[in-house]
Amino acid sequence: MARALINVPPKAKxxxxxxxxxxxxxxxxxxxxxxxxxxxxxxxxxxxxxCTYNGLEVFRADLxxxxxxxxxxxxxxxxxxxxxxxxxxxxxxxxxQTETANITVE
Amino acid sequence: MKPPERCIFVVGALICAMTSPLLIARAxxxxxxxxxxxxxxxxxxxxxxQDDDTANPGTFWVLDGEALWKRKVGAAGKSCADCHGEAxxxxxxxxxxYPAFNAARGRPVNLDQQINIxxxxxxxxxxxxxxxxxxxxxxxxxxxxxxxxxxxxxxxxRTQPFLEAGRATFYRRQGQLNFACAQCHDDNWKEKLxxxxxxxxxxxxxxxxxxxxxxxxxLQRRLRNCISGMRVDNYPLGAPELVDLELFLxxxxxxxxxxxxxxxx
Numbered sequence: 001m002a003r004a005l006i007n008v009p010p011k012a013k014x015x016x017x018x019x020x021x022x023x024x025x026x027x028x029x030x031x032x033x034x035x036x037x038x039x040x041x042x043x044x045x046x047x048x049x050x051c052t053y054n055g056l057e058v059f060r061a062d063l064x065x066x067x068x069x070x071x072x073x074x075x076x077x078x079x080x081x082x083x084x085x086x087x088x089x090x091x092x093x094x095x096x097q098t099e100t101a102n103i104t105v106e
Numbered sequence: 107m108k109p110p111e112r113c114i115f116v117v118g119a120l121i122c123a124m125t126s127p128l129l130i131a132r133a134x135x136x137x138x139x140x141x142x143x144x145x146x147x148x149x150x151x152x153x154x155x156q157d158d159d160t161a162n163p164g165t166f167w168v169l170d171g172e173a174l175w176k177r178k179v180g181a182a183g184k185s186c187a188d189c190h191g192e193a194x195x196x197x198x199x200x201x202x203x204y205p206a207f208n209a210a211r212g213r214p215v216n217l218d219q220q221i222n223i224x225x226x227x228x229x230x231x232x233x234x235x236x237x238x239x240x241x242x243x244x245x246x247x248x249x250x251x252x253x254x255x256x257x258x259x260x261x262x263x264r265t266q267p268f269l270e271a272g273r274a275t276f277y278r279r280q281g282q283l284n285f286a287c288a289q290c291h292d293d294n295w296k297e298k299l300x301x302x303x304x305x306x307x308x309x310x311x312x313x314x315x316x317x318x319x320x321x322x323x324x325l326q327r328r329l330r331n332c333i334s335g336m337r338v339d340n341y342p343l344g345a346p347e348l349v350d351l352e353l354f355l356x357x358x359x360x361x362x363x364x365x366x367x368x369x370x371x
Binding site: 006070 | 155158159160163165166170317320321
């Protein structure tokens with residue numbers, strides 16, 4: 001399983017805009033390269049990232065071959081209630097990874 | 107008669123003008139208080155990426171290295187931790203002292219080589235290929251324990267000849283372009299090359315994550331990058347010439363804090 005690093009503030013005030021940072025280890029092989037004997041290297045990328053907050057989708061991104069290795073995705077959302085963020089990356093060759101992070105909203 | 111003579115004179119003057127600043131080439135070394143790490147030449151975004159462990163992709167290598175540190179390998183069935191214990195204690199400041207003199211080999215070895223010496227002799231395992239992910243991960247984990255500590259390689263009668271060899275490589279003009287490292291990194295570090303800052307070439311953050319590589323790489327990989335750009339018949343990874351150059355560069359950066367795992371464009 002790939003390693004992922006999530007940075008969600010543990011606490012926030014209700015209505016506060018918070019920044020979430022995610023980093024996942026993935027080679028993001030474009031599919032456009034050839035190996036040393038000229039054979040094409042098959043594409044192997046993450047194609048989608050989705051973040052849900054207490055079950056509600058708050059952010060989604062489609063990824064393409066031009067995205068660099070180890071995609072770093074950062075975005076803002078509004079802290080509405082105490083609960084859980086779920087992050088899901090899916091991609092080629094059945095790649096799927098889910099991580100969670102909790103937040104306390106006062 | 108006259109026009110050709112003048113022509114020769116002009117050409118001669120031009121050649122003089124072009125070569126004379128280079129002939130004096132041995133420009134002054136950068137004064138100690140004017141030295142800058144590569145991170146000071148970066149944009150604020152890249153610096154923020156380096157400074158935040160959850161945004162720094164080098165963290166993946168550090169975490170992998172931590173797992174490898176505890177894994178038993180080789181015929182001896184020993185892990186790094188079985189001899190060295192907690193890396194946060196035993197490896198503190200170690201990376202700041204490498205390359206260091208190895209008595210058995212009679213010359214300085216870098217941290218990659220030292221890890222492989224440990225593997226072969228203590229763990230009785232096969233040495234890892236240079237630039238292999240596992241070796242970079244172990245090196246990054248060990249060097250991470252020295253973050254913030256000043257670079258402090260030991261220069262004594264045993265290492266002095268190798269320091270001088272490294273210094274000679276740094277100042278020697280070589281390759282098809284007839285360039286010396288010093289012409290860029292001592293004389294022109296305030297300038298740009300193809301739009302990118304030249305920098306002073308202080309190896310403060312290796313192994314580091316280079317955005318261009320989309321990967322972590324060693325100082326020797328970076329040196330070979332520059333050397334092939336100079337169109338020099340390159341030194342192979344692990345070559346003694348590169349280790350001597352590493353020793354010289356670390357001495358040149360003495361006192362500057364370790365940033366491993368650094369991020370560079």
